[in-house]
Amino acid sequence: MARIVVVHGIAQQFKGPRTLHAAVAPALRDGVTAALGPAGPALDDHDIECAFYGDAFVRPGTRATAIPAYDETDVEGDYEAELLLEWWLAAARAYPQVRGPDEKSRGVVGYAATRPLTRPLVRRALDALTHAPYFARVAEPLLIFGLKQVRRYFDEPELRERVRAAVARAITADTRVLVAHSLGSVAAYELLCDEALRKAHPEWRISTLITLGSPLGLRGLIFDRLSPAPHHGTGVWPPGIERWTNIADEGDIVALVKQLAPRFGTQVQDHEVHNGVEMHSVSRYLTASTTGRAIAGALTETTS
Numbered sequence: 629m630a631r632i633v634v635v636h637g638i639a640q641q642f643k644g645p646r647t648l649h650a651a652v653a654p655a656l657r658d659g660v661t662a663a664l665g666p667a668g669p670a671l672d673d674h675d676i677e678c679a680f681y682g683d684a685f686v687r688p689g690t691r692a693t694a695i696p697a698y699d700e701t702d703v704e705g706d707y708e709a710e711l712l713l714e715w716w717l718a719a720a721r722a723y724p725q726v727r728g729p730d731e732k733s734r735g736v737v738g739y740a741a742t743r744p745l746t747r748p749l750v751r752r753a754l755d756a757l758t759h760a761p762y763f764a765r766v767a768e769p770l771l772i773f774g775l776k777q778v779r780r781y782f783d784e785p786e787l788r789e790r791v792r793a794a795v796a797r798a799i800t801a802d803t804r805v806l807v808a809h810s811l812g813s814v815a816a817y818e819l820l821c822d823e824a825l826r827k828a829h830p831e832w833r834i835s836t837l838i839t840l841g842s843p844l845g846l847r848g849l850i851f852d853r854l855s856p857a858p859h860h861g862t863g864v865w866p867p868g869i870e871r872w873t874n875i876a877d878e879g880d881i882v883a884l885v886k887q888l889a890p891r892f893g894t895q896v897q898d899h900e901v902h903n904g905v906e907m908h909s910v911s912r913y914l915t916a917s918t919t920g921r922a923i924a925g926a927l928t929e930t931t932s
Contacts, residue, residue, distance in 0.1 A: 629802035630677030631927060632656065635795055637810025637841070637910060638777045639770055641682035645798070648678040655911040656807070659920030668920070669927045679798035681815065684790040685777050698772035700750040707783070708775040709750060711849055716753040718881035719760040726759045760881065761905040778811055778843075782853045792819045801831035805838065805926045807919075809910040810882055813842035818855050820866035836871045836926035840913040844892075845885025863892040871929075872896045873922040877907040897922075 634652050636643075653676045660668045696702075703709055713729075720728030729749060754771070757763040763771065781788055792815050799806075808816035816837065819825060826832060843850045844863070856864045866872070874896055876883040880903070889896040901919070903912035913919055 629674075629800040630798070631675045631802055632671075632805045632807060632923065633677045633679055633795075633798045633803050634910075634914075635679045635798075635806065635808040635812035635816045636682065637812050637908075638774045639682075640680070641685045643680070643682060645678045645680040648680060649673070649676065651911060652676065652678055652914065655914035656920075656923065658915045659917065660924050661920065662915065662917040663920035664924050668924045677798050677800075677803075679795040679812075681791040681794035681812075684787050684794065685780065695767070695769045695773050698769040700747060700754055702772055703750045703754075703775065704779070707779045707849065708772075711775055711778060712750065712753050714846065714849065714884055715763075715881050716756055718884050719757055719763070722879045722881060723760050726756050728756070729753075761879065762908050763881075765906075781811060781814065788818075791815045792822070792825075795819050796825060796829070799829070799832060799834065801833065803832070803834055805836045805923055806834050807838045807840065807914075807923065808842070809840045809913065810842065810908065813839040813844055814850065814854070817844060817866060820869060821856055821864050823867070826867060832868070834868060835929075836873070836922075837866060837869050838919065838922050838926075839872070839874045839888070840910065840919065841876060841880050841883045841908050842874060842888065843882055843884060845883075845888050845890075847885075851885075851891060858891075861891075865893055865895070871922075871926060873899065875899045875901055875913060875916065875919055875922070877901055877903045877913075879903075879907040882908050 636648055640648065653673055656676055657671050660671060703712060717728060719726040754768055781791060795815050796819060806816050820837065845851055851858060851863065854863060872895060874888045876886040878900055886900065887898040889898050899918045901916045903909060906912050
């Protein structure tokens with residue numbers, strides 16, 4: 629059974645656990661090799677499992693052949709527009725070629741004045757993000773679909789439960805490391821903090837959480853909506869977790885808050901990596917030696 633379970637992020641609904649595994653497993657092994665070379669732990673395919681929850685975002689019994697042709701009129705007010713604004717502002721701060729709401733300040737001064745986003749500003753935000761690395765490669769309907777997946781996770785309790793249950797099914801008594809990317813890091817964190825679920829699985833012995841490109845630290849839209857809720861501004865520490873390594877690319881505008889230690893406690897080990905133009909790519913995160921070192925270290929400690 630798998631010692632490592634990888635939890636994917638948004639926009640994977642047309643894939644499946646085996647499709648994901650075919651890309652994720654080699655990248656993860658490459659990261660371990662980059663960190664430790666031949667001295668690293670030997671990892672076979674059966675050591676790595678991919679938790680798949682993407683089908684929770686499609687209507688049961690269907691598999692649409694394409695993302696709907698979303699445009700600015702489909703970005704819902706409040707949550708989706710607010711998250712889009714956060715991505716826009718982060719991109720404007722990180723990349724000179726991206727103009728923010730206040731073009732002279734690249735988005736900093738104009739921040740408060742743009743809430744809530746009007747329809748023309750939604751259009752400007754979508755256009756601006758086409759100039760940001762990574763997002764420039766993402767079609768507009770897919771970007772909007774990503775916004776909707778994040779909102780639905782928090783707004784639809786049954787869907788949220790389906791996502792977390794899918795992650796739980798991938799975990800076995802042999803699992804020691806949970807590696808979670810993007811929205812998957814939210815699901816993984818909430819699952820680990822779910823006391824009822826953990827009591828239902830006394831065989832679980834996960835001791836390490838590794839979050840990649842995580843939005844967990846974003847106040848208001850993510851952090852303050854977590855279950856269990858933060859207490860006096862500090863997130864609950866996941867029971868049983870001995871090591872939590874958080875890894876973020878400095879230009880990853882999905883991981884809006886790069887350091888999670890101020891939100892969840894000084895036990896979190898925050899690290900920065902450089903993924904090039906694909907700053908939010910799970911494969912780039914996994915092949916990073918920083919990620920490989922965290923995975924190898926966790927496996928070594930649990931077997932020593």
